[in-house]
Amino acid sequence: MTSLAELCAQTLAIDPSRPAIEFDGTWHDWGAVQALAQDIRRKLSESGAGARGSVIFAPRNRPSALAALLAMLADGRGVRMIYAFQSPAAIAAAIDRLDASVAVLAEEDFTPEVRAVLAAKGMAGVGLGDMTARAMPGLEQGTPRPEPTDAPQVEILTSGTTGPPKPFPIPHSVIAGFVQNQGVTMIDDPDEPPFLMSFPIGNISGVYSVAASLLRGKRVVLLDRFTVQAWRDFVVCYRPKAGGAPPAAVAMILDADVPAEDLSSLKFFSTGAAPLDPTVQRRFEDKYGIPILLSYGATEFGGPVVAMTPQLRAEWGDAKFGSVGRAMAGVHLRVRDPVTDEILPPGQEGILELVSPRMGQDWIRTSDIAVIDADGFLFHRGRADGAIMRGGFKVLPETIERALLLHPAISAVGVVGVADPRVSQVPGAAVELKPGEAQPEVADLEAHLRLHLPSTHIPVHWRFVATLPKNPSFKIDRPGLKRLFETEPAR
Missing domain, CATH: 3.40.50.980 (Rossmann fold)
Known part of the structure; x- marks a missing residue:
């Protein structure tokens, strides 16, 4: 090679x-x-x-x-x-x-x-x-x-x-x-549309975007960050047959009410890196008539390992709606019962394990809840570790909690994922202050967090409470914490 x-x-x-x-x-x-x-x-x-x-x-x-x-x-x-x-x-x-x-x-x-x-x-x-x-x-x-x-x-x-x-x-x-494995080493076709790159260069999606385009000699249109206007302008200018963007982009395109004729060249829209709300997927497909092809992967797997291909979508249609597809060549999947640890038969929900040949032949245990049906299609049901899937970024609540506890006014804090139509989830933080401390401004807490964490970890929703909800073991009651954000969250 x-x-x-x-x-x-x-x-x-x-x-x-x-x-x-x-x-x-x-x-x-x-x-x-x-x-x-x-x-x-x-x-x-x-x-x-x-x-x-x-x-x-x-x-x-x-x-x-x-x-x-x-x-x-x-x-x-x-x-x-x-x-x-x-x-x-x-x-x-x-x-x-x-x-x-x-x-x-x-x-x-x-x-x-x-x-x-x-x-x-x-x-x-x-x-x-x-x-x-x-x-x-x-x-x-x-x-x-x-x-x-x-x-x-x-x-x-x-x-x-x-x-x-x-x-x-x-x-x-x-x-x-x-x-x-893309099929050819170099591309030399100036009539082929360029590759639109909006993923950050430094993450797994960005590195593989470079590998799939620039390293093969393909022209690249590079965006500092994804915007609907820039994406729409690219599609209208170059009329590609296939397009793609982060999952959050799907809701953004719908919210912007991009005219269907602007996207008429697209036969497929590919997305991955984070879950996509099935209702958002359905709205997009109904409005534009463009099938969305989901995929599943992670940095730890060396990239994508499961994908819904155009051929699979054409063969199965809506029968597998919401599935991220079948395992790629050489990838093996199985699901284990989270309590008994036994390997489960098709159709039963459990913790996903997989072998990614890019990373070797060992089984990798994930923290994802999944179902593999009798036809080998994978359905991603969410996270077992409470991680917040914010667009393409995975954030564990404890990461934010530890950083917030470094603030001198905070006595206790709990963080949970709050549903968001664009990026699947965003962090919500409930804060308990030390006795006698004045309530800090949210902007001050955000500035404090930025000293310790990337911007993807900054909560979108905030609650200040007298006492955090606790379970009988005096640990934070995560379901009770979620209920704090079920009404319109306050800053």
Whole structure:
């Protein structure tokens, strides 16, 4: 199998006159991408990272970040992702938990907090601008670390279900296999519509979006973040036959009342990364006549493992409505009883386990409740661990609770998922104050949380209560907590 570094070398040899990435109304050709990637490769080597040293990377959805990712992968470097969509203090804390000779961030993310951590840890800094890269003043040289001996990996952040988001290693070989399993190694068809990329570059969906498009030479239209207007403009301009977006986008498109004729080219709409409300799916399909194809996967599985394909939808129609599809090639699924631990027959609900061949042949126990029917279709019923599925991000309530308890005015706190028509669920926090403490402003609590957690963890709904509901064991009564938010939640 061709290595990921070799695939990137092929990509960096594409005709430089061909268009590569469109961002904010401007097309950047492959010549510009290649020149920037080569410049970044030089700067990383000169910074103390050596030939293959790992790099801490906080990408924003910009063309320079895509060029930087190509540069790192072409050199066979380990990439340690952190989220850029968090406060300067949280970015600095994330860097402090990791180690490398150099960190690559957008220039504006080299805040005083970040610079202080880099200096203290002996790390260099490479700043990305508008298709530019530079060694940041005062951070030109990092302390060299030993050259890695293991196979290179991309450490992608999981959703932080037991604390701060944790890095999960995806070997370069797994990403290379994904590229080559697309059917062809390179695409050279300028008449084919570009690939619309709106997932964050640093998460599993973003990495595989790059693998399915840019690494195969396909033109990319890059969005800083998903908006209905930008998505609609793309569909109207390029008239693709298939489209897709995060699950939250489905309700957003409906709310925006996008005219059906604007989407008439689409034969399918693909989505995954989080559950989709079946009523929202039904409304979309009834309004636009476009079948929604669901999928199921996770960072820990090395990407998607189950999918509803156009062929399956055509064969089964509405008989499997709401299913995320059948297992992909080589994937094995089973369901266990959460109490007895016995493997359950088709049609019975339990805890999902699976084998993902990308990650090996061991069974992976999930925290998802699922049903596998007699025809092998998987139906995702929710989470067994109380995790809040906020769009494509999984958040455990305890993560938010621990951070809120660091606030000096808070005595106790309980967090639950509150239903949301766009992103499936959002956090709701019920707060019990210490005696004599004045009730803080919600904005103050949000600012406090941003010092410790990514923005995806910030509660949308707040309740201030005299006493949190407790069960007979004096633990937080989660059902009782949920009832606090069943009426119109208050801030």
